[in-house]
Amino acid sequence: MKKAPRAPDDALETPRRRPTINDIARLAGVSKKTVSRVINASPFVRSDTRDRIQAVIAELGYAPDPQARGLAYGRSFLIGLVYDNPNPQYVVNMQLGLLDGMKGSGFELVVHPCDRESPTFLEDLRAFIERQRLFGVVLTPSVSEDERAAKLMSDIGCAYVRVASVSLDTPEHMIETRDRLGGREAARHLAELGHTRIGFISGPASFRSSHERRSGFEEALNEHGLTLSRTYVAEGAYTFDSGVERGRELLAIEPRPTAIFAANDEMAAGVLQAARQAGLRIPEDLSVVGFDDFQIASRLWPALTTVRTPTREIGRLAVERLLGRDDDVRDPKNRLPSLVVRDSTAPLKG
Amino acid sequence: MKKAPRAPDDALETPRRRPTINDIARLAGVSKKTVSRVINASPFVRSDTRDRIQAVIAELGYAPDPQARGLAYGRSFLIGLVYDNPNPQYVVNMQLGLLDGMKGSGFELVVHPCDRESPTFLEDLRAFIERQRLFGVVLTPSVSEDERAAKLMSDIGCAYVRVASVSLDTPEHMIETRDRLGGREAARHLAELGHTRIGFISGPASFRSSHERRSGFEEALNEHGLTLSRTYVAEGAYTFDSGVERGRELLAIEPRPTAIFAANDEMAAGVLQAARQAGLRIPEDLSVVGFDDFQIASRLWPALTTVRTPTREIGRLAVERLLGRDDDVRDPKNRLPSLVVRDSTAPLKG
DNA sequence: CTGAAAGCGCTTACAG
């Protein structure tokens, strides 16, 4: 029996085989090695040869197969996001930023949430990276603060960039979010509103960001002639519940603070809750400032004054550094924390 | 000059070359094809041969290279999450569920947010899938409701599963979230509290979930002898702002509704805001029910009564279906929407 | 500046 004619298939555009490097080489009348040089932007190709090849590539809509490339190259075209930040908004914004930065690069993003407390944490991370032969990874807080993780990357020869509030590594491995500056903004705002009895709820001591936010805050208060009394400082856990608890405690102190800076929005939401339970009006009786500017900040009542961190922008910078593409010409201002004033802060009542 | 001795390197465990299929074959005394059969769980291997090979695999900690496997197989070991849901919590929970389902499978998760309104939407999606030779994709609302996207998957021969509120495809391509049942729960709750003048804020008409939530709500109200008056129905956009607007409008109607069901938490948060601005106490003057049970629900004041959808569980089911691994033995109850009663609802005042 | 050969680590036919 003869093969059926395949005309109907050819009429559809679907089953058309994807062009390979061999097709391009044949049509351009060169060896596939030369096509490979063009793909990899090697300088050792005569410009007219290059043009001819690129024309064929464009015409056929050719894109090299990342798997084949990866196999030969000994390394995939995948970039991993390794994170343990529980806040969904942070994670999603970071992912969007990373994707922004890898757009058009042929790389794809593989996500890898992890748990630093797990006994198999490092082992799992290593298996993940080696199995996929990851091109590189971006580490975000708090994994980014884990020296064991950074050392692992060096050991297995995986490119990495650490996103953290402060520098923990050589510049090519770091994107700093400079949370300290955000703490300063919060302090300046409350000082300018005339507050003097000011409370602070930190994150857990194990988070660098918590330390940075606090020291920036304290530093700027001092510059305004104020001091952060230890009485009004409490250690939270970056969670809503800890915000409620610590808020309740701070508001029970006599004399009561007239303003509280919580080191993230979740805890600030908790403080609002505690204040309401204590019968205090916000911002009349108490000003509250958060940190992050996540979605929740504008949904609360009253809407929260907070410090915005440009997570998406930071994510973009992180991959660009990883891919060695960062211009460093861009205005650095939009990567810094900035204050967003809403309705939870007001001048101290005369 | 002689090569330096490499003893120091051998002392570290780092630069040890990863074992390949050839190493396993050699050590087990079989051909690599037989090793391949074991890797791919082929039944045509004598059990003692299999055991011997598996022992060697375990000893060397061998894992096949997904890139090499993919290249030969004509398909990668990557699974794509294609989504356009703007809610971070949904996205993150879905990702966690997918990862739960692919744990230990050797597959990895590649994320692909997209914009259905973009003129290059289908083209981009196609390029993404073909370039990476994705094994399969999970589509979530509202992309999952787009027939063009589903057709594209069929056309290019990419496995897919659609997550949607109601069946839109053959069973092997569907995971239903059955939002209608959630709507019913909301209705039952408000009816049992004695409410009769009940308002409803829908999502956009273009979302199936919005339709399902509403019709389940209306249906169950009817069963309780109540009707959903058109006067008290408004169309929102699943956004906070639309919740504020529609809430304000509904609360201006005489006689005022004593309860409002908003088709998602974001809009319910908006209703809370509108009620506060209208000087109404919640739940004394107005009961409010949301849908989703995202983080925000428990941070609002008062904490929101809402319908929880088990997104993470749904995600796990979706990949399992994609990988042909679903047991279908598991208790189906934990994949259904369920009511979470908090502080935003109360019995109708006598 | 360009190319022929060998190889990356697997799998798909095809034999036996």
Place this chain on the structure above:
DNA sequence: CTGAAAGCGCTTACAG
């Protein structure tokens, strides 16, 4: 039940 050959689509040395 098992294996030798060829090939997936690229790149890395190595020549010229």
